[in-house]
Amino acid sequence: MWFYQKQPFVLVGQLFVEIKFFRIYNAFMLTYFIAVAVFALIIFLLNLYIKFKSLENKNSELKARKIRSENAQKKGLLVSCPICGSSLLPGEDLVSRVYRPMNVPDQLCTINGCPHCYPRVEPGLKRICPVCHKEISLADGHLVARLFNKTEGKKHVIVTGCNSCCKGKK
Secondary structure (H helix, E strand, C coil): CHHHHHHHHHHHHHHHHHHHHHHHHHHHHHHHHHHHHHHHHHHHHHHHHHHHHHHHHHHHHHHHHHHHHHHHHHHCCCEECCCCCCEECCCCCCEEEECCCCCCCEEEEEEEECCCCCCCCCCCCCCECCCCCCECCCCCCCEEEEEECCCCCCCEEEEEEECCCCCCCC
16 A cells, blocks of 8 residues: 555656756747747848848949939930840940951941840840831840941941841842
């Protein structure tokens, strides 16, 4: 009989020790959980800060480009891209290829685009042929043009169409 009386006492002691250990274990886990949650919150806030900074930089870059464009327009230096129609600032050039020797007055020329539409198209721009008004593909599309070398002054370019609408012309 005394064996049965000691057994519940020992069980109660073990339960007390297990409950005390469980409380201590939970306290440590709670601190780790709080630390991980704070760390995740800091990472989230840093990501948010970086995104807003990059958005702010893009806005300031667009404002600076607009100011340069207005200054160039006042001076009469603006040239527009024949494919996307965006205005080219001083220092921005068309990507083109000129065929035949340079001493010929009339040369074949292909125009791939400007820095805004070639090799990547900026959001909101479309590459459209000025002759047939169809969209020009970025992979293999270009404009076919004639380049006239004048003896004095600027060179003159006449766009004859895109590579799809100039296929039949020879």
